[in-house]
Amino acid sequence: MMKITVFGSGGWGTAVSKVLHENGHDVTLWSKFEKEAETLATARENPLLKGVAIPAGITITTSLRDAADGIGLAVIATPSFAVAETAEMLKDKLPADCIVVCVSKGIEKDTCRLFSRILRETLGEMVKLASLSGPTHAEEVGRQVPTACVVASEDIKVAEQVQDIFMNDYLRVYTSTDVIGVELGAALKNVIALGAGISDGLGFGDNTIAMLMTRGLAEIAELCVALGGRKSTLAGLAGLGDLIVTCTSQHSRNRRAGVLIGKGMDAQAAMKEVGAVVEGYYAAKAAYELSQKVGIPMPISTEAYKVLYEGKSALTAMKDLMSRDRKREWDTAEETWVG
Ligand SMILES: NC(=O)C1=CN([C@@H]2O[C@H](COP(=O)(O)OP(=O)(O)OC[C@H]3O[C@@H](n4cnc5c(N)ncnc54)[C@H](O)[C@@H]3O)[C@@H](O)[C@H]2O)C=CC1
Numbered sequence: 001m002m003k004i005t006v007f008g009s010g011g012w013g014t015a016v017s018k019v020l021h022e023n024g025h026d027v028t029l030w031s032k033f034e035k036e037a038e039t040l041a042t043a044r045e046n047p048l049l050k051g052v053a054i055p056a057g058i059t060i061t062t063s064l065r066d067a068a069d070g071i072g073l074a075v076i077a078t079p080s081f082a083v084a085e086t087a088e089m090l091k092d093k094l095p096a097d098c099i100v101v102c103v104s105k106g107i108e109k110d111t112c113r114l115f116s117r118i119l120r121e122t123l124g125e126m127v128k129l130a131s132l133s134g135p136t137h138a139e140e141v142g143r144q145v146p147t148a149c150v151v152a153s154e155d156i157k158v159a160e161q162v163q164d165i166f167m168n169d170y171l172r173v174y175t176s177t178d179v180i181g182v183e184l185g186a187a188l189k190n191v192i193a194l195g196a197g198i199s200d201g202l203g204f205g206d207n208t209i210a211m212l213m214t215r216g217l218a219e220i221a222e223l224c225v226a227l228g229g230r231k232s233t234l235a236g237l238a239g240l241g242d243l244i245v246t247c248t249s250q251h252s253r254n255r256r257a258g259v260l261i262g263k264g265m266d267a268q269a270a271m272k273e274v275g276a277v278v279e280g281y282y283a284a285k286a287a288y289e290l291s292q293k294v295g296i297p298m299p300i301s302t303e304a305y306k307v308l309y310e311g312k313s314a315l316t317a318m319k320d321l322m323s324r325d326r327k328r329e330w331d332t333a334e335e336t337w338v339g
């Protein structure tokens with residue numbers, strides 16, 4: 001049995017706590033907010049994860065000392081905008097060889113740092129880092145629906161340790177050493193899911209969704225390679241798998257926000273209406289900036305950025321996407337998707 005704390009008490013942090021508790025670990029769920037912790041402790045249910053009871057054995061706290069002292073593993077499950085702040089809070093507070101598993105999906109605003117880099121730079125060389133991702137809607141993991149995900153660490157032994165800790169008969173965990181690929185797939189599929197929602201909100205069809213998913217994956221894959229990740233990772237759970245679930249599931253907040261935007265709501269109002277974090281909004285800006293910086297065309301993410309940040313009409317964005325120059329699909333000499 002390991003002492004584990006999940007930092008971040010939204011829908012995903014709550015579902016992950018439940019998995020780890022069911023796997024026999026001593027689990028604490030840390031919330032930044034007193035009121036939220038009180039609600040969780042009293043109702044034993046997260047309002048963002050209705051119908052999933054929080055087992056009595058999970059301790060809920062806002063105390064950093066109670067949460068960090070003597071733990072063997074810390075899970076970072078906050079929204080992307082709070083990952084750096086949470087890492088700062090944990091600096092010098094974690095036991096020296098603690099495993100830190102990031103399950104948040106995003107890229108740091110303004111700096112475009114991946115979370116593994118933030119955590120390494122802030123927490124130092126001693127902690128063992130891993131990133132866990134894949135098609136894992138909290139609503140389904142919370143109900144023990146059969147699910148698979150992938151955990152990546154530069155050190156395969158760390159990935160295998162995390163695999164042992166998380167895996168059970170409803171959650172299959174695969175390992176990888178491609179941290180960049182897993183983290184980029186996690187962050188950027190949310191932008192495409194927002195686009196898929198926008199397409200549905202505009203009243204387009206299944207063909208359009210298939211186009212956005214396929215060409216979206218192609219642009220993510222080329223950026224991933226340019227940034228040092230592997231294309232094969234994007235064909236796996238953290239790429240294609242998560243893209244499928246986020247673009248098509250009723251549970252996806254990114255997709256839901258997109259539908260509202262496609263129907264004419266502005267981005268801020270749509271996110272408010274969804275009522276939980278819409279990571280694709282933040283990731284669209286990072287995708288746009290990275291695409292410019294590295295020189296990899298990302299036409300779908302760029303149009304999403306323009307709709308979300310520059311007030312471009314969703315319909316015009318779709319027309320502009322469709323009327324781009326003629327392209328080959330795949331460059332056989334370079335072995336790249338043509339963007
Ligand atoms: N919900 C899901 O199905 C999945 C979510 N994720 C990822 O997990 C991350 C968290 O998502 P959810 O739990 O769904 O979000 P959520 O919208 O359910 O939760 C928001 C929670 O974040 C916490 N929070 C807000 N500001 C904070 C701060 N400054 N410091 C610490 N905590 C703060 C609050 O406790 C709040 O309840 C996101 O990056 C998301 O993409 C990953 C896989 C599945």
Ligand SMILES: O=C(CO)COP(=O)(O)O
Pocket residue numbers: 105134135136137138190193242245246251252253254255277278279
């Ligand atoms: O990452 C997720 C499922 O794998 C959750 O997606 P949403 O944030 O769009 O709900």
